[in-house]
Amino acid sequence: MSKSSEVNKLTLAEQADRHVLYQESVQAPEAEVDFFEKTFKALRNRDAVSIREDFCGTAYLATEWCKGHPERTAIGVDYDEETLEWGRKHNLAPAGEDVAKRVTLYKDDVRNVSDEKVDITCAFNFSYCIFETRDELRDYFTKTQKGLKDDGILILDLFGGTECEDVLEEETELEDHPATYIWEHVSFNPIDGHMACAIHFEFDDGSRMDNAFKYEWRHWSIPEIKELLLESGYKNVRVYWEEYIDADDDDDELEGTGNYYETSEVENQESWMIYLVAEK
Numbered sequence: 001m002s003k004s005s006e007v008n009k010l011t012l013a014e015q016a017d018r019h020v021l022y023q024e025s026v027q028a029p030e031a032e033v034d035f036f037e038k039t040f041k042a043l044r045n046r047d048a049v050s051i052r053e054d055f056c057g058t059a060y061l062a063t064e065w066c067k068g069h070p071e072r073t074a075i076g077v078d079y080d081e082e083t084l085e086w087g088r089k090h091n092l093a094p095a096g097e098d099v100a101k102r103v104t105l106y107k108d109d110v111r112n113v114s115d116e117k118v119d120i121t122c123a124f125n126f127s128y129c130i131f132e133t134r135d136e137l138r139d140y141f142t143k144t145q146k147g148l149k150d151d152g153i154l155i156l157d158l159f160g161g162t163e164c165e166d167v168l169e170e171e172t173e174l175e176d177h178p179a180t181y182i183w184e185h186v187s188f189n190p191i192d193g194h195m196a197c198a199i200h201f202e203f204d205d206g207s208r209m210d211n212a213f214k215y216e217w218r219h220w221s222i223p224e225i226k227e228l229l230l231e232s233g234y235k236n237v238r239v240y241w242e243e244y245i246d247a248d249d250d251d252d253e254l255e256g257t258g259n260y261y262e263t264s265e266v267e268n269q270e271s272w273m274i275y276l277v278a279e280k
């Protein structure tokens with residue numbers, strides 16, 4: 001049997017690469033680089049050059065950062081070798097030698113790496129929520145603070161909203177693949193704030209990739225994170241909220257614009273994703 005007929009017998013789920021689907025579904029590094037550039041310049045009146053991407057996974061963001069300017073550098077830290085190796089092959093190598101040589105990847109726990117100091121450290125897609133006690137999270141924040149230059153900033157994302165603590169599934173059709181991305185809140189325990197989440201993919205031929213990624217997190221609130229950042233030595237913490245407009249097809253629905261503005265008071269929404277910026 002030829003290789004192509006063997007492939008044809010596989011379902012779309014069996015042929016799919018979970019990292020490719022993850023990057024398309026969950027990550028938006030160009031928008032994040034744009035947010036880094038604008039926010040750092042506005043707060044520090046200079047251009048950021050170096051970043052550190054904690055929980056970097058495939059180093060998609062670190063790679064995009066370095067693509068943006070020939071002087072930029074990035075450190076990526078993740079303890080999962082399979083994911084880092086995927087990133088080296090599919091993100092760094094295609095970006096070319098000049099970009100790849102400016103991205104340094106460490107296979108380690110984010111709490112163990114404290115090498116060179118950077119302008120911006122980020123921990124995205126809520127990865128730092130694996131630290132489920134105040135002591136663990138404060139310890140991590142203290143370490144990030146020490147790894148920043150004197151005018152450096154830490155950027156985190158966080159999700160929440162009135163629906164967030166419910167068990168739910170949200171489906172989004174992918175543009176570049178014949179697949180639907182499914183984000184599931186599997187469980188939430190209001191007593192300790194622990195939540196289990198999972199990512200699944202469903203394909204146009206009916207096949208599924210269940211539990212492509214699974215997460216065990218504490219669902220932290222914005223004030224808890226702000227307090228812990230200040231306790232760990234950051235001087236100031238700003239919250240950036242997404243700007244919403246009326247949806248094109250339904251006046252009762254709002255849709256996010258992808259633009260974020262700094263604010264300290266908002267009306268709660270069913271679901272939101274924000275950036276927290278902590279200044280050293």
Ligand SMILES: C[S@@+](CC[C@H](N)C(=O)[O-])C[C@H]1O[C@@H](n2cnc3c(N)ncnc32)[C@H](O)[C@@H]1O
Binds near residue numbers: 027055057079083108
């Ligand atoms: C939610 S993914 C985030 C991937 C990417 N940064 C993003 O924004 O989509 C979480 C990543 O964190 C890594 N990870 C979890 N705990 C870690 C730790 N303590 N130290 C280093 N990496 C960790 C996992 O291996 C995984 O690749």
